[in-house]
Amino acid sequence: MATMKFFQCDRPSCLKLRKGRFYSEQPICPQCKTEGKDPKYGHTIRRLTIIHYDPPSEYPGIGMTHRACSRKEPIQASDGVNGQPNPWHAGTGSIAAVTCHECMKTPEFKKAAAALDDNDGLPPNYSAVIERLAMSTTPLR
């Protein structure tokens, strides 16, 4: 199975929907259909690093260093060129910075989102947080 990559189309009209971001195997914008190999506009299709949620360990401030969406995979799997860490995958313990759509569906992520304190005295509502975060990405399927 080919790997889904994460892209952003910088065409101004495309930026209005989901910040121009999309998951795809190929660098082809689903909105304007511009391809990455297009000689004139191809450079506007940029590949972005997928930021996974790195669940916390029991030590404060130290993450597990695996992807919440795939526990067996370290944040940077060694599947880059010549077995180097893959530069297109990163991790964070800050849920607001997560861009991986699969990580957002995990119990670890939802638990962290629920723990966010909005300081308004209302019960935490993680579904609203997830909805807001999910706006920046396109569903994987």
Ligand SMILES: [Zn+2]
């Ligand atoms: Zn576009």
Ligand SMILES: [Zn+2]
């Ligand atoms: Zn992930």
